[in-house]
Amino acid sequence: MYFLINILGIFVVMAVVFLCSPQKKKVKWRPILSLLVLELLVTWFMLGTKIGGSVINVIASFFSWLIDCAKDGIAFAFPSVMSNPTVDFFFSALLPIIFVVTFFDILSYFGILTWLIDKIGWVISKVSKLPKLESFFSIQMMFLGNTEALAVIRQQLSVLKTNRLLTFGIMSMSSISGSIIGSYLAMVPATYVFTAIPLNCLNALILASILNPVEVKKDEDIIYVPPKEEKKDFFSTISNSMMVGMNMVIVILAMVIGYVALTSCVNGILGLIMHGLTIQKIFSYIFSPFAFLLGLSWNDTMYVAQLMGMKLATNEFVAMMDLKTQLQSLPPHTAAVATTFLVSFANFSTVGMIYGTYNSLFKEDEKSAVIGKNVWKLLVSGIAVSLLSAAIVGLFVW
Template identity: 85%
Template sequence: MYFLLNLLGVFVVMGVVFLCSPNKKAVKWRPIVSLIIVELLITWFMLGTTIGSWVINKIGSFFTWLISCANEGIGFVFPTAMANETVDFFFSALLPIIFIVTFFDILSYFGILTWIIDKGGWVISKVSRLPKLESFFSIQMMFLGNTEALAVIRDQLSVLKDNRLLTFGIMSMSSISGSILGAYLSMVPAEYVFSAIPLNCLNALILVSILNPIHVKKEEDIIYVPPKSEKKDFFSTISNSMLVGMNMVIVILAMVIGYVALTAGLNGVLGVIVHGLTIQKIFSFIFSPFAFLLGLTGHDAMYVAQLMGIKLATNEFVAMMDLKNNLDTLPPHTIAVATTFLTSFANFSTVGMIYGTYNSVLSKDKAAIIGKNVWKLLVSGIAVSLLSAMIVGLFVW
């Protein structure tokens, strides 16, 4: 019975997103079905085979190496902070952006990243039927995170129309950052974290195809290469990259502080109206029907709904810490779906981070496309997390 409820949940989530689509007639279902089949095969491969787990771990090791390189630079400037057992979000998740942006700009300078985007995007686009750049972006998000991935392709974004810029904003709600992967793994089971990462990216492709369907002409489906006249010397390029990265850190930091503070302020107002009422509890009540559709029993469904509310109103770290303290008391299915749902950046703060990134690497006018479509970003982020959790739940009981 609970398996069928879990399976029903997949169709319900897809149906809800379809109802939210402003252009239902443009939705193409054949590539969506193809992507779902690919997701089921990937989930089986990762959770059901030894080699699948080995592959994901090797990919994760590369990005862990990138972060360790970034930490060398951070540790030189802030040795005391980096020596602590618990490293603050500013040092662990934001400052590595400076090195990651620089590293991939070096790859772009020598044409390596442009070639990878072109060829890798071509392969995925054959299944997703989306343009090469959007398809490759889904791979970037697996470990780079939304802000880093957007910064890496900022030259590409600068020449896109608003409808495609919105696509990247919507997809960005479903990523995580390799810089905080270690923090996740210290709190929740690794196999579900690594399962969530590729599923989130594929589900982002699926749901953006429903929520913001676009058609790109063949002549427009190209990877932008800056003209040689705009190409600076190598050291000027990497120096500029570092400054771009630092600017992003400052903007994102302001957005995160502001949104978390606003949540606390809103909770204070709600507490005056009704004692003990918080925005987290309101979201928990709203999400409770979807928690049951994860194939959960009554008590577990309400607990996971509570985690959902915490994640959306604050962030996934707070929710994961709560889950960590209850792992010994929960059945495998509940742990699998809860962990998978929490493994993404889908919350209000992330909307601010994406807006801040657009504002810093593009312009205020380009960032306006995010501000006008906040609801689409939130719907997509929540739906991607739910869909990934439901697919993993089908394989763990």
């Protein structure tokens, strides 16, 4: 029975997102069905074969190496901080952005990244029938994270129309950052972390296609290459990249602090109305029907719904630390769907991070304002992607 409920959950999530779409007639279902089939194959490959796990570990190792390089630079500036067993979010997750942006700008300078975007995007777009840049972005943010991935393709984004820019904002809610994978692995099973990452990215494509279907003409489905006269010398390029990265760190830090503080403020007000009432508890009751549709027993439903509320109102770290203490007592299916749901940046503060990134990347107010005007779409997409990924993983773990 629970297996059938799990299957029903997939259709319910898709139906709810479709009902939220303001352009239902423009939704193309063939690419969506193709991506769902691909997801089922990917999940089977990752959870059912040893080769799948090995491939993901190799990719993860590369990004871990990038983060280690970034940490060497941070340690030079802040040796006493980086020598501590635990490092604050600012140093472990934000400051590495400076090096990651610079590294990929170097690849862009020599034409390597542009070539990769074109070729990998072509392969994914052939499967999904979606534009090249969106297809590549879904793969790129698999380990880079939303802000880093947006910064890496900022030259491509600068020439896009506003309605298409919204697609990248919506997709950005479903990523994680390679810099925090190690932190995840210290709290929850690695198998589900590495399975959730590609599923989130494919689901981001699916749900962005439903919430914000955009027609991209063949002559617009190209990778932007800056003219030679705009190309600066190598050292000017990397110096500018470092400054762009640092500017992003400052903006993102401000947004994170502000949104977490705002959540605390709201909880304080709610506590005056009713003792013990928090926004996390409110969301846990809202999410309980969806948690049940993941094929969970009633007791597990309320616990997983509580984790969902924690993640949305604060962040996935808080929820994972709670899950870590309960993992041994949870059935395999519950542990799998709970872990998979938590592996993404889908929460209120991420909306602020994306808005801050758009503000720092684009000078035009109209381009950055597209996020502020469509916050609800970002939240719906982020939550739905996590639910859909959890439901698909749940089909394979009992």
